[in-house]
Amino acid sequence: MKWKVCGMRDLTNIEAVATCEPDYMGFIWVEKSPRYVGADFVIPTLPALTKAVGVFVNESTDTIISLSKKAGFQVVQLHGEEGQDVIDALHAEGLTVIKAVSVASKEDVKGLNLKPDYYLFDTKKGSQVGGTGERFDWSILKAYAIDIPYFLAGGLDEASIEEAKQLPGIYALDFNSKLELSPGLKDLTKVKEIMQNI
């Protein structure tokens, strides 16, 4: 099972979490988020196996591409209304694409027809996109039959691991606010627990 630590920002904390070698580390490029990395952010050197994920909401394709090159993202995660045209353009630049889907009911997972590399299923909560710290009803995913693997997100913590691993089609677990001391700052003890349990 792969795992991702999302919402990183503090350089010292990034280096500390990197020692646990998560498969993915996420950096939020959304100004309204308390985890926004800021315009001049450049990723420090990460372990070879840890991929840097840039998280965006409805940015233009050109902006995503230029910011990804500047900051050093290999993977982009899209939380807005981005369609297949955006995904295709990002693929053409060699970027791996994760498309986030906010989930509240089984209707949200029915009829997905985009072709990202991965979906990311996250909790739907009003107009908030991402970082809710709340879990959705995972039984919605028990009938998942699309041939695109997914990240599971939304209030995950160490206690979520065993149950989440049983879901069909799951590829990775996404951890964020439940590991935080404050927005953007992860508790290394909790990150180490995740590493050991995964």
Ligand SMILES: O=C(O)c1ccccc1NCC(=O)[C@H](O)[C@H](O)COP(=O)(O)O
């Ligand atoms: O985390 C944010 O602040 C955020 C803001 C805007 C778009 C996406 C955001 N997070 C993306 C993630 O992948 C989170 O890890 C995911 O939403 C789960 O977060 P949490 O519910 O806090 O575990």
